[in-house]
Amino acid sequence: MENQKHGYIPLYRSVKKQPWAKDVFLRTLWENLLIDAARQPYTANYKGHRWPLEIGQLVTTSADLGLSLCDRNGEPTSRHAVERMLAFFEKEEMISVRAERRKGTLITILNYAEYAEKIDSTPAHNAAHISAHSKASSSKVSEGAPAHMAEHKGAHHEQEYKNKNIKNTTPVNSGESSDDRLKSLPVVRPDAAVHSPKGDKWGTADDLLAAQWIFSRIQVITPTAQQPNWPAWANDIRLMRDSLKVSHREICEVFTWANGNQFWQTNILSPSKLRKQWATLKAQMSQPVRNAPSSSQQQVPHWNDRKEWEENFI
Template identity: 60%
Template sequence: MENQKNGYIPLYRSVKKQPWAKDVYLRTLWENILLDAARQPFVANFKGHTWRLETGQLVTTSADLGLALCNRNGEPTSRHAVERMLTVFEKEGMISVHAERRKGTLITVLNYSEYAEKIPDLPAHNSAHNSAHNEASAGAASEVHPAHKTEHKAAHHEQEGNNNNKNLSSSRNSDESRNDATEKFLSRHPEAADGVYSPSGKLWGDADDFKAAQWLFARIALLDPSTPEPSWADWSNTVRLMRQQDNRSHHEICDLFKWANKHHFWAANILSPTSLRKQWQKLTAQRKQEGAAPTPIKSESWNTREAWQEFI
């Protein structure tokens, strides 16, 4: 009964026949898109911008979609992983995606009525309806059960109205609050890499911090291809802290990690920017003791892209 309060969408068994449906993340993302898409034309306020959504559309961000796709440890899926999954759906002809920087991503479910609208006169539906309610006649199968009436009404009014609609769900209000916090964070840190930050703004990094974090992960993945993709906001944030608080350059961060990544002992122990930062003094001392000199910085400027970009 609780589910009926927020509307519904049909989910046909044929979805299991799709090759991509075996991927639990793809299947969950697809279900979330169908559940969040507007059932009727709807005016949404997202990231301070007005969006006039048509039936089958939703406005969101890849980062927000990733927050609803967590592993068993509660860690969300990265923005980049979500974007790769959306590309799968685009290639399958299921959606179209239009992204506007710092405004949001408009997702349109193509042929929405075929995916999410119930067709009561289909034989398969009538058979299932009869079986579920133990009704004998074909005429009874076309009638709407009282519980269905409540569900149907809730579904049709779920995304109707405008910005002042008092029936907006608490989850939408929560999303709007989170978006307001994100906008405030971006106004304070415009240098933050696009999408590489936590909703609260506590974890973030700039484009170069993110690039360094990606490079570190690529080195780890060479040793163990099964290594799961990390939280880029977390990793970029640690790189930023090493740079800003510990006074390390991107070149120095990557260079020391490169040495550790090839070391017979440290390769299995330095598997994140956090462990690199924690063991920095030990790594530096041991590298010096073993006679391994740091890679020279070619650029005169200490912490610019020229000082490390060629290195990675």
């Protein structure tokens, strides 16, 4: 009865054929968008603004969508991760997104009317329905018999998904398997603040901040240094934390020592070099003579100084 009161949407089996559907976050977000989209035109009140919505539209924010995508510990998905997922759906021509600052994001599910049309009006349903009646009549089975009901329900569930939104992106006879297609999709990581196009290199917001702070110190020594590959830098910070079991504080402190050392300051110019020389740097830091800070090192602000963060990253 609750379903009848609040409405429902069809969810076709063919969605499982899509390579991206194996990503539980993409799959769940797509289902949430379908469920929340307007079934009839109406005006929504959201964040103090009136939004005239058409069929297949909804107004929300990336942060609100993330609250409905939680991990096993109940942690919601970050706004940045949701935005990347929405961008993926846009690229696949499944939705269009229009964001208005401080008001909300209007999401339109393309071809929603075709997707959500009533099952009993589709040709596949009608054909199966007539076939079921004919068989029931010829075998003297009544309409309410189990044989008729099974075939009637089968027509509902086996109807091919017509929506152009969820399309098979693997060309026919291309030689590319669904597994190959899946490997080419970006890996969506809820806690990633930055990632490479393939998603194989990524880092959290704090990993990225630490990488940006390191670069700001490198620029003091090498003003002509080019902008880094931020996903790769953040990835190296993350790998250091995971493999060496160290914190962002310790990473930045070791870099600060290297950055103030006359020899190492021109050799440690990236998190990857810092990671490679980590054991050597830690050993030299423990030596009293080497541990004496140089004049340039004394002038370097503490990595976790609030003023330092605000000046460089806000």
